[in-house]
Amino acid sequence: MESDEISALVWVQCSGVWHTNRMTGATRTARDRARAELAHEIKAAARRHLAAQGAQQLSLRAVARELGMASSALYRYFPSRDDLLTALIVDAYNAVGERVEHAVEAAAPAEHPRAAWRGLCEAVRSWAREHPHEYALIYGSPVPGYQAPEHTLAPFARVPFALLRILRDSGQDFARPSGASALPGPLAAQLQAVVEAGGLDVPPPALARALFAWTGAFGIVSFELFGQLAGSVDPADQFFAYAVERHADLLGLA
Amino acid sequence: MESDEISALVWVQCSGVWHTNRMTGATRTARDRARAELAHEIKAAARRHLAAQGAQQLSLRAVARELGMASSALYRYFPSRDDLLTALIVDAYNAVGERVEHAVEAAAPAEHPRAAWRGLCEAVRSWAREHPHEYALIYGSPVPGYQAPEHTLAPFARVPFALLRILRDSGQDFARPSGASALPGPLAAQLQAVVEAGGLDVPPPALARALFAWTGAFGIVSFELFGQLAGSVDPADQFFAYAVERHADLLGLA
């Protein structure tokens, strides 16, 4: 859920000062502890504002007011509004990732891969419905010109990696063509590059099915949260469950 | 593409003045013509800014500056920034809807339903990639607290309706169970209500498959545009084509 270490690292990188982090390892000075605590409080207040009104309305000045400090003091902790948002993005990725991993774990993925896939999907959707503004922050339209920093990559990848682990442990025989026709050449090559770059242990056809299921599930959740399903299947509980089963079929999960 | 009649109607409703529209029917006064022309120019300038920097950065004052007028004068035409954005949303829905309808039409949907579905998907994706900020405006995270006005519904429905027309004209025998198991009771009931409310002519199982394909295709386009596919299948041409074919299979399109 929290990722203060990562945020602290970001800040230290921004200010260009490294010795404070290197010095004694575990024991920190009082100032460092106060700094970490205040940064945590800033993020907590910002997260409250985010949950209440969305990223668009998140105002540094309002956060500073709530904390009883001058707005300019916030810039000692987050160099810009975008950096604060990035910290919240990382936290959100970790929150949904943790929720998903717990749900998958609880379903005993090796024995019941289909139940694990169901758990993954339900975890994503329930978290999204509980934190719609945080979901919109990470899966909605990005801030124009926003480029995700490198350290957001690992938290971002937790959900798709959980899906790939389910597939890997599902006991499928990936060598068999599994009835589906072979992938077109260019797609197979592209996916093979992904497999090698990411050190994955599923072959391209399974990766293609995983991407299909992943994008499909998130497509439904996004449409539901962003109001595109209003007037058709809203609430989407039943339709989402239906789609999850269809994807499970396509994934070959028993 | 344009929808100035609708926008004009909105404004007239907002100002509460109806006689100007009723008066002579076709012939308008010089003032009315100037008004419509200027409203059109405002939207055009706003669309340029939207395309250049996104909805977040769209500033009424900047639009006014570009048009050489005082910012307060804009409020004679659009009561608020949100109303201007709503006008752009309607235009965007109509733009993608028109593009999709042309693509479907060009594919002779009755004879080649699968090609029509391909055309629909490629039209959506190509329009989205050409107008990413406008796509984000309508399919990304909505402005917090934003409630779509009634008159946005018809433009919004053009794409899903095009898909339903393909299905209806595809010559499928909807009476046959088509191999798939029956829908769960609650989902069937929910979809039946949708069918009746919308006057649709496809049965619930086909509607479920249509929703599945619709949300799936847009899920991929959104993920691609919003950067979620960076590092895996980006650009997503090959994967998108693969997903379109899988959905075509599930839709039963020959």
Add this chain to the structure above:
DNA sequence: GTGGTGTGCGAGCGGTGCTCTCGTTTAGAG
């Protein structure tokens, strides 16, 4: 003509992100 109405303009209000300066406090080196 004349009065009502639509229109553009400028000033202004409260808000925003962000910068800079200034005094204070603190941590670590000598």
Add this chain to the structure above:
DNA sequence: CTCTAAACGAGAGCACCGCTCGCACACCAC
């Protein structure tokens, strides 16, 4: 222990934002 450099919080200020209001001017129906 002293001294210095760094970090800190506060405040003023800049440019910009959405939006409101009052005021002139131009138009149009009567």
